[in-house]
Amino acid sequence: MLTPKGPPLVDRKREEEAIEHARNNRRDVALKILMVIYGDVLAGFIGRLVADPARTRVIFHDVFMAAFRGIRRFERGKHAHLWGWLCQITYEKIVEDQQVARSGAPAAGNPDNFDVGNAEHAAPSHTMDGDRTRTLEACLTRLPVPLRAQLLMRFSLGLSYAEIANVLGVASDTVELNISKVQSQLRRCLDEEGSGT
Numbered sequence: 001m002l003t004p005k006g007p008p009l010v011d012r013k014r015e016e017e018a019i020e021h022a023r024n025n026r027r028d029v030a031l032k033i034l035m036v037i038y039g040d041v042l043a044g045f046i047g048r049l050v051a052d053p054a055r056t057r058v059i060f061h062d063v064f065m066a067a068f069r070g071i072r073r074f075e076r077g078k079h080a081h082l083w084g085w086l087c088q089i090t091y092e093k094i095v096e097d098q099q100v101a102r103s104g105a106p107a108a109g110n111p112d113n114f115d116v117g118n119a120e121h122a123a124p125s126h127t128m129d130g131d132r133t134r135t136l137e138a139c140l141t142r143l144p145v146p147l148r149a150q151l152l153m154r155f156s157l158g159l160s161y162a163e164i165a166n167v168l169g170v171a172s173d174t175v176e177l178n179i180s181k182v183q184s185q186l187r188r189c190l191d192e193e194g195s196g197t
Contacts, residue, residue: 009158010083011037018082022071031068038083039064042090045152048137049094049145055101059093066093078166087157088167091149098145132190139189147182154179 014037022030042063047056066089071082079085140148146168153159153167154175161179165172 009038009041010081012081015082018071019074022074027068027071030071031064034067034071034082034086035064038086041157042086045157046090046094048140048152048156049149050097051141055097059090059097062093062096063090084159084163084166087153087159087163091153091167094145094149135190135193136186139186139193142189143182143185147178150175150178151182151186 014033018030018033021027021033039060043056043060046059046063047053050056050059063086067086070089074082074085079088140151143151150164150168153164154161159167161172161176164175168175
């Protein structure tokens with residue numbers, strides 16, 4: 001049904017280039033590099049967790065502004081590379097958005113003057129046929145956002161269980177168990193939808 005994309009999406013060479021620019025007071029150049037190598041993938045991830053394109057743009061904006069502000073202080077330790085750090089920022093911004101949406105308050109941010117590239121159109125590719133892909137997407141949208149996020153971090157963003165656990169601040173075993181349960185739920189959903197029940 002779902003298989004990890006393979007090697008992580010990390011572009012270590014470009015990341016090092018971005019870190020070097022940031023340390024030399026060229027955070028704008030560092031940010032552009034990060035947006036080029038990771039922007040579309042993160043936009044697709046956000047869009048699959050947040051149904052509203054306007055909110056997706058706000059979150060995307062907030063993620064890269066947080067990266068812009070924090071990249072000079074980035075040190076390896078909690079995250080081995082910028083990709084894991086960006087995934088954590090993205091997840092935190094999505095959680096913040098969910099809390100704001102539940103409270104009924106207007107979303108913060110100003111995406112109007114921020115170049116999101118192809119953010120609205122970015123989506124992970126699938127190898128399944130169109131009907132099955134649509135069915136899978138419908139089943140995914142029924143999952144609570146935290147579980148959907150874990151599944152997508154594993155199978156769309158290419159993060160390991162340990163990296164996802166690091167992003168969420170939980171044990172790696174918990175993530176592996178959650179993803180296993182969610183995959184079973186998705187299989188049942190696909191079977192039910194496929195049989196028309």
